[in-house]
Amino acid sequence: MSSPALAAPAPSRHVLAPAMALVGILLVALNLRTAITSLGALLDEVRVGLHLSGALAGIVTTLPALSFAAFGALTPWLTRRFTPARVLVGAMAALALGELLRATTHSAAIFVALSALALAGIAVANVLLPVMVKTYFPGRAGLVTGVYTMTLTAGTTAAAAASVPIAEAFGSWRAGLGVWAVIAVVAMLPWLRAGLRRTPPGTRSSGAALARVHPGRKPLGWAMAVYFGTQSLSGYATMGWLAQIFRDADYSPTTAGLLLAGVTGVGVPIALLMPALAGRMRNLRGLVIGMSVAMVASYVGLALAPHGGAVAWVVLLAIGQGAFPLALAMIGMRARTSEGTVALSAFAQSTGYLIAALGPFVVGMLYAATSGWVVPIGFLIVAALVQGVAGVFAAKPRFIED
Numbered sequence: 001m002s003s004p005a006l007a008a009p010a011p012s013r014h015v016l017a018p019a020m021a022l023v024g025i026l027l028v029a030l031n032l033r034t035a036i037t038s039l040g041a042l043l044d045e046v047r048v049g050l051h052l053s054g055a056l057a058g059i060v061t062t063l064p065a066l067s068f069a070a071f072g073a074l075t076p077w078l079t080r081r082f083t084p085a086r087v088l089v090g091a092m093a094a095l096a097l098g099e100l101l102r103a104t105t106h107s108a109a110i111f112v113a114l115s116a117l118a119l120a121g122i123a124v125a126n127v128l129l130p131v132m133v134k135t136y137f138p139g140r141a142g143l144v145t146g147v148y149t150m151t152l153t154a155g156t157t158a159a160a161a162a163s164v165p166i167a168e169a170f171g172s173w174r175a176g177l178g179v180w181a182v183i184a185v186v187a188m189l190p191w192l193r194a195g196l197r198r199t200p201p202g203t204r205s206s207g208a209a210l211a212r213v214h215p216g217r218k219p220l221g222w223a224m225a226v227y228f229g230t231q232s233l234s235g236y237a238t239m240g241w242l243a244q245i246f247r248d249a250d251y252s253p254t255t256a257g258l259l260l261a262g263v264t265g266v267g268v269p270i271a272l273l274m275p276a277l278a279g280r281m282r283n284l285r286g287l288v289i290g291m292s293v294a295m296v297a298s299y300v301g302l303a304l305a306p307h308g309g310a311v312a313w314v315v316l317l318a319i320g321q322g323a324f325p326l327a328l329a330m331i332g333m334r335a336r337t338s339e340g341t342v343a344l345s346a347f348a349q350s351t352g353y354l355i356a357a358l359g360p361f362v363v364g365m366l367y368a369a370t371s372g373w374v375v376p377i378g379f380l381i382v383a384a385l386v387q388g389v390a391g392v393f394a395a396k397p398r399f400i401e402d
Contacts, residue, residue, distance in 0.1 A: 016085075016194045021136040022144065024190030028088060028125050029148040031187050033156040034180040035099050035118040036064050038163040045173035050108045059112055065236065065357035067119035068126060073350035075127040076342050084128050084135070084338075085194035091128070092191070095121030096184035103178030121184075127345045134332040134341050141332045142279020149271040149325040155183075157264055213340050215347035215400055220334060223394040224327075224348040227288075229355025230387035231323035234295060234380055237359035238263065238317060245373055249306035259314050266318035274322040275329035284333075284395035287326060292388030295320030296381055303377040323387065336399045344400045359383070 016024065039046065039060065047057055078087045098118025102111050129148060137144045159180060167176030215221025242263065246256035278284055298316035301309050331348060335341040359380075366376040 016136070016190065018136060020190050020193075021132065022147075024088075024187070024194075025129060025132055025136075025144065025148050026151045027183070027187035027190065028092065028129060029151040030155040031092065031095060031180075031184050032122055032125060032129075032152045034159040034183065035095060035115070035122060037156050037160040038177050038180055039115070041160050041163040042167055042173045042176050045167065046111070046177075049173055050106070050111055052108050052111075056108050056112055060115060062357060062361070063112070063115055063119055064122075065232075065353045067116055068123045068353035069350045069357070071120040071123035072127045072346055072353065075124050075346045078124065079128075079131075079342050083194075084131055084342075085191045087124060088128055088132070088191040089188050091121040091124040092184050092188040093121070094118065095125075096181040096188070099184060100178050100181035103174040103181075123349075127342070127349055130328055130331045130345050131338055131341045134335070135338055140279070142275040142277070142329050145275035145279075145329045145332070146272040146325060149275065149328060150268055153264060153268055153271055157261075213343040213401060215344050216351075218400060220394065220398060220400055221344060221347050222351075223390045224330065224334065224344060225351035226355070226390035227323070227330075227387060227394050228327045228348045228352030230383045230390065231321070231327055232352055232356035233359035233383050234387070235321055235324060235359075236356050237363045237380060238321070240360040241363050241367070241376070242317075244367075245302055245306055245377075246310060248373065249310075251307070251310070259310055262311070262314045263318045263321065266315055267321055270318060270322040271325045274325045278326055278329045278333070282397050284326070284330065285392050288323075288391030288395045289388060291320050291323045291326070292384050292391065295323075295384040295387070299377050299381045299384065303374050306373070320384070323391070330394060334394065334398070334400055336401050340399065340401045 043057070043060070046052065052060070075087070078090075082090075095118050098114045098116075098121065102114035102118065105111050105114065130145070133141050133144045133148070163176040163180075166179055167173045169175075215224070239260070243253075243256040243260045246259050247253060251259070274287070278287060281287070294316045298313045298320060301313040301316070306313070327348070331345045332341055335344050362379060363376045366379060367373065370376070
């Protein structure tokens with residue numbers, strides 16, 4: 001399944017060198033959550049500064065999943081008209097403009113609209129990165145997916161940790177949001193170089209080829225969408241509510257925050273190793289089942305003994321959330337062609353993020369209704385079991401073009 005070196009398409013003056021393509025992929029990955037976590041870190045300051053109503057604040061917090069679903073679905077249409085490199089340039093431009101301009105506006109409604117623009121760029125890049133990995137590194141897709149997923153995690157953590165200190169250093173929340181546009185501009189550069197060249201053979205998606213690939217009409221497409229969606233649902237719900245679970249279990253806010261950070265910290269090496277391991281396996285059923293079991297065990301522990309075994313539950317949860325890099329790797333592994341990868345990536349992610357948008361909302365509603373965590377965590381256990389079933393089906397070695 002793997003080659004001894006990072007592989008790329010046949011040499012051509014129209015195609016980026018493998019090293020430059022890898023740099024481009026990692027720079028884009030670094031940007032894929034900065035617009036979200038920087039705002040999360042500064043949301044209170046933004047609400048006060050822009051006089052955001054409760055309704056608008058609610059819209060802002062639900063925008064990521066909804067934008068990923070809506071705008072990710074447009075990516076196949078874009079790739080029929082432009083090369084993936086050109087579409088990535090446009091995606092990073094939208095992200096940079098959205099991040100920069102929302103930091104300058106004094107209108108709450110315009111702030112929300114510009115946040116949607118930034119998230120549209122992220123949504124398109126989400127879909128295209130598995131395509132670029134398959135195009136440039138078909139023999140080492142698992143390894144490269146792991147590296148870019150780890151880079152995505154690093155960008156997420158950096159934006160969450162640095163946005164408040166940057167805002168404090170400059171005396172305004174606007175600096176803490178706008179600074180991340182610089183990284184998006186830098187991420188444009190490798191793909192801008194490729195996009196300005198003549199269309200490389202095989203990099204512009206054929207409309208006829210895309211028209212022949214309909215993931216929504218195939219069980220494999222739906223299995224991938226449900227797998228991606230349920231693991232994202234668990235991830236969003238966990239990130240939104242895990243600290244509160246620990247605080248309700250009599251941990252201090254600081255300790256609860258550290259335990260939440262521990263999920264991300266433990267997840268970094270898992271994000272690197274999981275796709276690489278998947279790339280060496282023909283049938284991924286064992287990995288899929290193992291991560292679902294880890295997720296269920298963590299949730300059971302959180303429901304029954306959140307204080308006594310907190311560290312163990314955090315480690316198990318991080319292992320279970322290895323389903324995210326695995327899902328990204330599986331998108332490329334379940335398609336033979338770039339056209340198939342674009343179609344499957346767009347369908348799995350756009351449909352999956354619609355499913356994921358339910359997670360924080362349903363958990364919060366159940367928590368408010370029951371004043372406890374047993375029922376909300378029970379909902380997450382059901383989601384993890386569904387994830388396992390869908391994953392077992394998606395793990396079978398076959399292709400979306402079949």
